[in-house]
Amino acid sequence: MTLALQDALSPADVAAANALTRRWFAARDEIPSAASGLGIWPLLAMLSTGAVGETRDELLAALGVDADRAAALPRALFDGAPADRSSSALNVALGIWAGPGVVLDPDWAAGLPSGSIGSLTGDNAADKAALDRWASDRTDGLIDAMPIDLDAPVPIELVLASALLVRTEWRTAFEETTFTPFERGPWKDLAQPRILRATYHEDVLRISDDATVLTVRGGDDVDVLLGLGRDDLAPHAVVDALIDAVDPAWGRSAAGLAPGERAIGVHAYEYMGSAPQTGPEIGVTTAAFDVSDDLDLIRDAPALGLVRASDRYGAQFDRLTARKLYVSQARQSCTARFGATGFEAAAVTAIGMALFGSAPPMTQYPHVRTDVVFDRPFAYLAVHRPTGLVLVAGWIAAPALAA
Incomplete structure (x- = not known):
């Protein structure tokens, strides 16, 4: 069964x-x-x-x-x-x-x-x-x-x-472009980054004093959470906050920001639309990755x-x-x-x-550490939505580039 x-x-x-x-x-x-x-x-x-x-x-x-x-x-x-x-x-x-x-x-x-x-x-x-x-x-x-x-x-x-x-396939697909570079930040001079944009009309963005977390909802039982930390926050701390954010009670909704207010990587502003607003409107710009x-x-x-x-x-x-x-x-x-x-x-x-005893002692391997400077990295994790079980996680240092 x-x-x-x-x-x-x-x-x-x-x-x-x-x-x-x-x-x-x-x-x-x-x-x-x-x-x-x-x-x-x-x-x-x-x-x-x-x-x-x-x-x-x-x-x-x-x-x-x-x-x-x-x-x-x-x-x-x-x-x-x-x-x-x-x-x-x-x-x-x-x-x-x-x-x-x-x-x-x-x-x-x-x-x-x-x-x-x-x-x-x-x-x-x-x-x-x-x-x-x-x-x-x-x-x-x-x-x-x-x-x-x-x-x-x-x-x-x-x-x-x-x-x-x-x-999983996204409930709301992104539009992908390689013709418009990032406007600012360490990736703005990259040649043809794969930039993803989408607009969500649901409450998928949460904020805290330390991090911002976007929930990208899959069509099945899998969601992917993207987490952006403060500039001075260590990568381990960003990942730790993202695992905390598997709990839906983590942080507060970004939909509560008033025009002009900001959070980490987030700003709220006002514009004129052709119809009354009936719910959250979240504009997202992120990067494709293949790691x-x-x-x-x-x-x-x-x-x-x-x-x-x-x-x-x-x-x-x-x-x-x-x-x-x-x-x-x-x-x-x-x-x-x-x-x-x-x-x-x-x-x-x-x-x-x-x-035991069938061969010479194990080879000891030196621990080689390479220091890499991450300007504005983000963490991600895939989570099983009904249980909150973390499936895969990682750290993205740079976007995928067009072939």
Whole structure:
């Protein structure tokens, strides 16, 4: 039986998933251009169900739910957002592939969605091709490869993956132009930015002292929120405010501004029209974007509850398999496109597990930080309207340009 996502997940589940997204973004030096905490969430739940001791405790703390609920989450999410792309604006697929030497615990495997378990043959080229096909098929080609390296020095014995696909068309389409540049600001000298304009006659713009949030309503159960912060507000603070704004009670309506009043990026003015005004009139100018990111989640281990899980000496997954496994790789590929007629995004998240003692110690990667100056960036997130579940989020530094 297919359930609506709002029936499959409780408000507490949604709050826990959104808290993971907030904590993950806050822990990163830079905000990704596209990322999905929801893509990580069910994989952490599967790991926690197979873990014991301190490894399990850390994973459950990151998940924000108890052990019983963690065991039920993968199936609940799969039931509420099925992989059948014809049925919903939000689709989730889960996959597990075990190598020849790994026998999964039957109780652990029984809690997974039907048809989600496959095999690794040991032929890395063939296995990678099969994993890439799975990623591409589950995201309609938006993500064409599984973000995992089967040729790494530490052999992968088990892969856990999720695929997320979000698509919606706007209720009110934008008009797109590349002939008129932005009038002011850091993007005014860009050649042919894809500028989007629309007029809304509904209350879709909220303001606070720190940020302005526009809700772009999709025709399905998905909305996209755009957030613009004060000039002096750090990117992390803008994203944090945008996650707060998932709550409809956040801020106040911009429709209450009097002529001449201003807010962040907003001004109210008076003009003469040919008919009486019967409701809000919101004029919007924004930018199209087409962004992608590839993220190494091991670098975010403290925020994601993976510190002990990725410790080759200390990881405890005794309820997953009899072999001594630890998380040797965790990566996510995510893409998001915001255009005149709608929004689409996809994320594939993969966790690779290796055998303790089967290979040399993991390579340590230096953390390279690149400082980028954002003049007037904005944050975005896609949200499941009935539940408030954050699906995909990111930070836009520059508009998409015409080809």
